Amino acid sequence: GEDVEQxxxxxVREGDSSVINxxxxxxxxxxxxxxxxxxxxxxxxLTYIFSNMDMKQDQRLTVLLNxxxxxxxxxxxxxxxxxxxxxxxxxxxxxxxxxxxGSGTRLLVRP
Amino acid sequence: xxxxxxxxxxxILAAGRSMTLRCTQDMRHNAMYWYRxxxxxxxxxxxxxxxxGTTGKGEVPDGYSVSRANTDDFPLTLASAVPSQTSVYFxxxxxxxxxxxxxxxxxxxxxx
Numbered sequence: 001g002e003d004v005e006q007x008x009x010x011x012v013r014e015g016d017s018s019v020i021n022x023x024x025x026x027x028x029x030x031x032x033x034x035x036x037x038x039x040x041x042x043x044x045x046l047t048y049i050f051s052n053m054d055m056k057q058d059q060r061l062t063v064l065l066n067x068x069x070x071x072x073x074x075x076x077x078x079x080x081x082x083x084x085x086x087x088x089x090x091x092x093x094x095x096x097x098x099x100x101x102g103s104g105t106r107l108l109v110r111p
Numbered sequence: 112x113x114x115x116x117x118x119x120x121x122x123i124l125a126a127g128r129s130m131t132l133r134c135t136q137d138m139r140h141n142a143m144y145w146y147r148x149x150x151x152x153x154x155x156x157x158x159x160x161x162x163x164g165t166t167g168k169g170e171v172p173d174g175y176s177v178s179r180a181n182t183d184d185f186p187l188t189l190a191s192a193v194p195s196q197t198s199v200y201f202x203x204x205x206x207x208x209x210x211x212x213x214x215x216x217x218x219x220x221x222x223x
Contacts, residue, residue, distance in 0.1 A: 008151070042115075042201055042214030043154070088153060098144070098169070099212060103153035 004102035006089055011108045018076040020105045022089030027070060029091040033099065034063065034074045037086045046074070046087075076107075084109045113137055115215035117202050123221045124192050132187040132218050134202030142205045143185040144212065145169075145177060147198040154201065160185055192222045 003025045012018045024032070030051050035043040049056045049063045049072075056063045062075040076083055089102040118133045136143065141162045146154040146169075156169030160179040174196060176188045185204075189196055199219050203212040 004153075042203075042216050043212075044214070045211045048211070098156060098159060099154075100156075101146075101154040103151055 004089055004091055004100055006087075006102040006105045008103065009106050009108070011110060012079050013110050014079060014081055016079055018074075018079045018083070018107055018109075020074045020076075020087050020089075020107065022072040022074075022102055024070050024072065024089070024091050024100075026091060026093055026100070027067070028094050030094050031092045032063075032065060032072050033088075033090040033092070034061075034072075035088040035090060035101075037088065037104070039085075043088060079107075079109050081109045081111060083107060115202055115204055115213055117200075117215040117218050119218060120216070121219040121221075123223060124189075126193055126222055127191055130189050130192060130220075132189075132200055132202075132220070134185045134187070134215060135183050136185075136202075136204045136213070137183065138204060138206070138213065139182060140204035140206045140213070141182070143179065144203040144205075145175070145185070145187045146201045146203065147171065147196075148201060148217075149198050157187065157200075192220075194222045196220065197222045 006022045033048040034046040036046045037043045060077045064073045086104040086106050088104045090099040115136045144159045145157040148154050155171045158177040160166045163182045199217050201217045202215040205212045
């Protein structure tokens with residue numbers, strides 16, 4: 001079955017690194033995504049990783065994928081107050097373009 | 112380009128009434144989606160359409176219907192609203208060759 005799980009809340013101090021974790025169950029997923037939702041807004045794609053990759057880096061963002069453990073993480077370096085938002089992990093099954101979302105992790109960045 | 116627009120922004124609806132949530136995209140994307148977002152449950156797919164003229168059921172389709180008469184529009188209809196349909200509804204679209212989904216700003220619906 002398809003299921004994506006995340007912890008609900010993370011609080012970090014400004015300037016520290018944030019690590020948001022996600023586990024998924026569908027080992028046949030082709031893509032895994034991180035979306036960001038700011039208050040009162042829709043979701044925006046932050047980054048994604050192909051299932052045959054272990055790591056992807058994009059400026060302050062680092063995505064790590066452990067396929068054996070079905071674990072995905074998003075690391076935000078030098079976290080800023082503007083990074084405060086809800087972060088959603090999502091996977092795409094191999095058939096079609098539907099996304100399966102986790103419940104979201106609310107990141108709070110303290111000054 | 113506007114991307115995806117949704118209307119209304121918010122609505123209070125009496126139980127038993129019907130309502131159509133509108134979604135329009137100007138990106139000529141093939142696929143469109145409707146999600147509902149509830150606290151602690153993330154986004155759940157209600158219905159989707161891979162191309163104009165076709166629709167499919169998502170994870171939570173009961174109580175909702177959709178149509179896709181053309182590429183740009185994907186309305187979501189609640190035939191007889193119930194309080195459990197109180198939620199924030201997001202429309203999204205994607206191009207067949209691009210896995211990114213683009214989201215609208217959402218419609219906040221309260222069923223009383």
